[in-house]
Amino acid sequence: MSNLSAIELKAFVPARDFALSKQFYQDLGFVMPWSDDSLAYLHHGSCSFMLQNFYVRDLAENLMMHLLVEDLGAWWDKVNAQDLAGRYGVRLIPPQDQPWKMRDFVLLDPSGVLWRIGQDLE
Secondary structure, eight states: OOOOOOOOOOOEEEOSSHHHHHHHHHHHTOEEEEEOSSEEEEEETTEEEEEESOOOHHHHTTOEEEEEOSOHHHHHHHHHHTTHHHHHTOOEEEEEEETTTEEEEEEEOTTOOEEEEEEEOO
């Protein structure tokens, strides 16, 4: 029997304005332990992605990320308290129960990448 264990799957997320996007994600609560001129490694706990200094509109506006959290209300409060939508000129859609047994809200990043931040419904 072989050991074909996977350790991690990491998405590469495009950024139209690399500096602005790095700040947006840090304001959202991600930590950026490493960055150079073309890539930034961002994580929140064990969830991570690579932000890239690369932008193609069709890619960015058709990319969807999903972040599963324990306390959706706390995340919603943080996004509103920081006024991320107003400060970055991005769309924010309030929490809704979804047919896939989750409650989530939608936040678009400054490049148009759609994030669903959600919590499992009991």
